[in-house]
Amino acid sequence: MVASHLPDAVQGPGRVDVVLNVNGATHVVRIEPRVSLLDCLRDHMNLTGAKKGCNQGACGACTVWVDKRRVVACLTLAIACEGREITTIEGMADNGSLHPMQKAFLTEDAFQCGYCTPGQIMSAVALLAEGHAGSDAEIGEWMSGNICRCAAYPNIRTAIRDVRDGVGGVRGATG
């Protein structure tokens, strides 16, 4: 019915070649269409920064960006990201120099076990770009999609304020 070169050709359920752009590099993986972006990054590309906490959208440990918007990678299919731009924690440093938010997390001791941290940082950087870091209450509300089991929340907020008011300087403390 539909010729295979058309974009709506059916792929799967068996393995197919999927071409993904992650942190500016092109990767080709052979995976089933049901593989999530999170499993694809971790198990097929050896990019283990994004973490699996709940695998059901409820914790934010797997937060990455697709076309610059923060999303949860566990509820995203890898194959649905073909042609999109994926950014993970591994892509945050610039030529070996940590992103200001990564530095602020270190300076402010914004983690204990560190399991939630890659997701927190991907959310925190997006938060500043979105302009939702005005007050502590606003930071709390717009960061609520990233659970920290160690409850490092006060220090995470401090790190975000540091970047907001300092190097990042995206927005003043207006509350």
Added chain:
Amino acid sequence: MRPVSYSRVSDVATAIATVAADPTSAYLAGGTTKIDMLRIYAEPSQRLVDINDLPIDHIEVQPDGAVRVGGLARMNDVALAPVVLDRFPMLSEALLLGASAQLRNMASMGGNMLQRVRCSYFRDAEASCNKREPGTGCSAIAGVNRGHAVLGASPHCIATHPSDAAVALVALDAMIHVQNSGGHHAIAIDDFFLLPGDTPEREHPLNHGDLITAIEVPALPAARNSLYLKVRDRESYEFALASAACALTVTDGVVAEVRLALGGVATKPWRARKAEQVLHGAPATRETFARAAQAELADAVPQTMNGFKIELVQRTMIRALETLTARGAAA
């Protein structure tokens, strides 16, 4: 997770034709419900048709003042659109108080209307559940039902409808625009959500292949003074125990116009028509508000663990009405 096959479509006609032609196929929008359901085996294997490239993500003002939101518009984008913030604050708030920033970037308005219930037995493929497997029984009635409905339930299903946005849209008399191979039609939102009755597996009137292209919110000047109040077990990133979407105009101390709908307590987004009837033309006082809330809950049926919701939702309604009365007076 269930195996799936996948294709991506870029125009509406192909999307509809593709899904309509294959009974095992389904649309994939943000995936925040669909992937979850497939992963926990709550839905069978499917051929997913990715509709994220379809040009139906607009947010437009119509000549008559209505706002039309595309079926693929994302929750965050709708909530933060100036026209929605300005004209329908209750819809903006209902969207922003739902899920998390990440999920709202992914989740579409059409998908939000079709999200599945959060009843833990529905999500547990081992448990009997009339909604997932008709005729097997409802595990929640004799089980853990603290989160379940006190309004609109049946002996076959007592699950609450989980959407916040739908509650605001029901208060606003929104229309759901649907397209299929036969053409286009619109469904009043109150008719879109079905009570469980003895067919809890049927949640809405859509047929296989029907695509939600847009949701239209008719102009309502009174909605400028509106809010969404959501009460839950934690302050953020949690479904409602009780919620109220409310728009109110008070003139000379009397309720001139009111819209009220409830979430977290009913099997569908619940338009509080009995309460609206009591409120219309009555003095805007706490006494009236309490009487209206009581009238709405008169037929409520508690389960073993959720009786508290009957009182909680009345307090939620009263607080919403008092807050809007005070705001209206200050304006």
